[in-house]
Amino acid sequence: MDEELKRIFAGYTGHKSEIIPILQDIQDAYGYLPEDALEEVASFTGVSRAHLYGVATFYAQFRFKPRGRKHIMVCTGTACHVSGAEQVLDALERHLGIEEGDVTDDMEYSLESVGCIGCCSLAPCAMVNDEVVSRIKPSRVGKIFPKKS
Known part of the structure; x- marks a missing residue:
């Protein structure tokens, strides 16, 4: 131990x-x-x-996998859903090379979807650690979440 x-x-x-x-x-x-x-x-x-x-x-609070240094929680609540949250999540999975619930090999990013983060007027949005990222467009995912070379 x-x-x-x-x-x-x-x-x-x-x-x-x-x-x-x-x-x-x-x-x-x-x-x-x-x-x-x-x-x-x-x-x-x-x-x-x-x-x-x-x-x-x-209990939803417990995890069996480590989180990345930047933990991305994509909101999939109603306002975000109708504003394109699924496309944002798909773009993030492709860009980061991981699926929801996973962490990148370099431990930089982890990704999950959550029911609501309470920022409906900023939809579609996500939380990255404690920061809100608002009005995310799938085409901008690479600029918002840069990968290390």
């Missing part, structure tokens, strides 16, 4: 009721839930890995 997991586990007793906060702390530390960390949590709490996966997959 690495030092970060030891530090996280030090704040808990290992009771089954602590699974969610432990998983949250692990995700905060690593950016996602690594496989080996889940094995350690199963051992620490005395629950099966299947139970942990059941908990982690039930």
